[in-house]
Amino acid sequence: MTIHSTAAQKIRDAEKAREELRTALNWAGITLPSLSLDAVSLAGNYPRPLVDLGRCAPEVARQLAAALRKSPT
Template identity: 50%
Template sequence: MEMPRTSAGDRPARTVQEAVEQLREALREVGIILPSLRIDPVSGAHGDPYALVDLGRCNLGVASRLAAALRGAGGDA
């Protein structure tokens, strides 16, 4: 299944920073803000091309909106 692309992501991200920014914008477009969204400091410390994205923590309301947004996009949340 191909993932839908966001307005900031007309192409797949080439760096972890691009991926984080595309994800941040896509979430913002559906009214979700993950304040702790960032590049994982351990795996991203050395420019690892497979650095992890740390989604951080969120409260119950944000988690519920995130699940609803994923369901609306055809995800299996």
């Protein structure tokens, strides 16, 4: 039971991180249409969820790069 609880917590945390990223990107005027959780990383009894940034058009990649350059370090 604890294993499944921990696995579910990890997945919920990854979903929260994905939504935080989506919100921050939207604030910067950037949409990554394929932003999701990596299905393979969710498999098994001990998932290690990964946020999959997915694909984007070259102009979106440039917007993302510009936003990162503006970000304070």
